[in-house]
Amino acid sequence: MKKAILTLTVAVAICFTSFGQAPDGFTYQAVIRDAANTVLINLPVGIQLTILQGGASGNAVYTETFSHTTNAYGLVNLEVGTGSTSGDFSTIDWTNGPYFIETAVDITGGTSYSVMGVSQLLSVPYALHAKTSESVTGTIAETDPIFGASVAGGITAMDTSYWNNKLGIEVDGSLTNEIQNIHSVLIEGNDAGLNSLTNIGRLTIGSTDETPGAALEINSVQGALLLPRMTTNQRNALTPVEGMMIYNTTERKFQGYCGFDTTILAYSSIGLTDAYVYDDGFIQDYPAQSFQVSEYGILDSLSFWVAEFYNGFISDGIYIEVYSGLPNTPETFLAYKYITINSTGKYTISFDEAPLLSTNTDYFFVIKPTMPFKIGWLSVLMSNGATPGEHPYGSLWYFDCDMVEFEDSQTEDLKFEIISGTNGPSWTDLH
Structure with a gap:
């Protein structure tokens, strides 16, 4: 079988x-x-x-x-x-x-x-x-000694219906400010004390209709918005955040806290190729950029863009030097900054002693090695011949180590920004 x-x-x-x-x-x-x-x-x-x-x-x-x-x-x-x-x-x-x-x-x-x-x-x-x-009848007695000794073991059916009866020691002296009564804080005439309302997506006061896009809306023909009122000393004791508003009772002014205002006085935003910064002790190669400013202002910072770098720059670094005049002519030294390069991208540097820049005046800055880079080099973004630079009152210059002078490219510019801070962060009168 x-x-x-x-x-x-x-x-x-x-x-x-x-x-x-x-x-x-x-x-x-x-x-x-x-x-x-x-x-x-x-x-x-x-x-x-x-x-x-x-x-x-x-x-x-x-x-x-x-x-x-x-x-x-x-x-x-x-x-x-x-x-x-x-x-x-x-x-x-x-x-x-x-x-x-x-x-x-x-x-x-x-x-x-x-x-x-x-x-x-x-x-x-x-x-x-x-x-x-199916055949179980009557009630089941809980015999677990752990459960019996726990707080939960003392909860009765009455407690589950009137849970406030199970409040033990009331630490703040009030039985009505608990979370189950938070709605009563919002009723007209009640006092929220020191409680905070958080995570409210939109708040509308005086209306049952919401306006899309409005985080806070007050709808009233009988009342007005009352900003915080404080003296100048009280205002100065705040940790201000941009956008704050108060009413200054000392100066009788509405005031707001504004951030740092900046103005770009000169720039070129074209960065299609790169110019080298190089010094091996025999050959030197580095750029300068001439410019004029569009309005009077303090040279608070200068920006340029690093395209590539190789060896030597984390330890050796570079100088950014600013002069009035043009390369190869009698110039006046204005400011300098030493920095190290450890990544590509935008670098914005500020100067310890910021000079005042005037219109209709030539200036230039140089990006140069601080010492021979041994085997290192650096390149910064610039325009190319097909797409010339954007700054009409200056140009890119190359240092010629054989002639020991700069050569004017005439049509090219580094990618750069000359930045002036017109107003620092401060409280500003709103009227």
């Missing part, structure tokens, strides 16, 4: 006889194969299932047989508890496990069964044991 190889999945799903109730059985699925591992498709088979208590060779407490036909995939779907039985399925004590299920098959469809295997039932006993809750 051919033997069968059984491929099975036990307790794939619990079979509920009615929704919300524990089951009187469970679903069993198996794939039937013969000794050659061939799936037996659309063939009648006899199956005997035996539930064993205590172990894989334990006592048989229930036996059930089925005559079933495999489907197109060799699969049989059985509901344990509904076949031809030997024993009472409902009397199995699922708390007294473990339990195993023994599977025997007759692939000819008869009753000459051959045992194919034994598998332990893991989750099924717990699901079936849940059915015993």
Whole structure:
């Protein structure tokens, strides 16, 4: 007689006889194969299932047989508890496990069964044991000593309905300022004390309608917005943030705190190629940029853009020197700054002693090495011939180490900005 190889999945799903109730059985699925591992498709088979208590060779407490036909995939779907039985399925004590299920098959469809295997039932006993809750009556006493000694153990049904009854020691002396009463703080005439309202997306006062885009709206024909009122000394004691507004009672002025105002006095924003800053002790190569300013102003800062750098600049650094006049002519030194280069991109430097710049006057700045770079070099962004520089009153100059003088490119500019600070951060009168 051919033997069968059984491929099975036990307790794939619990079979509920009615929704919300524990089951009187469970679903069993198996794939039937013969000794050659061939799936037996659309063939009648006899199956005997035996539930064993205590172990894989334990006592048989229930036996059930089925005559079933495999489907197109060799699969049989059985509901344990509904076949031809030997024993009472409902009397199995699922708390007294473990339990195993023994599977025997007759692939000819008869009753000459051959045992194919034994598998332990893991989750099924717990699901079936849940059915015993149907017969529970009365109340269940909580006997857990840990729970009984905890604060939660003293909570009664009355406490859950009137939770304020469970307030113990009131540390701030008030029983009405707790979070459950926060709405009462917002009622007309009530005092919020030192409480704060946070995370409010929009606030509308005096209207039930919201205006899109308005974070705060006051709708009133009987009242006005009253800004904080303070003396000059009180104002100066604040940590100001740009955009603050107050009414100064000392000066009788509405005032706002403004940030640092800047003006770009000269610039060129074209940066399509680069100019080198180089000094190996024999050859020197570095640029200068001449310019005129559009209005009077203090030279607070100067910006330029580093395109590339290689070796030497973190330790050696460069000088930015500013002069009045033009390269190769008698010039007057105005300011300088030493910096190190450790990345590409924009560099904005300020000067310790910022000179005053006047209109209709030539100035220039130089980006030069502080000492020979050994094997290092630096390049800064500039315009190219196809797209000349944007500054109409100056140009890029190159230092010629052979001639020991600068050569004027005439049409090119470094990418640069000359920046003047017209007003520093301060309180400003609004009228």
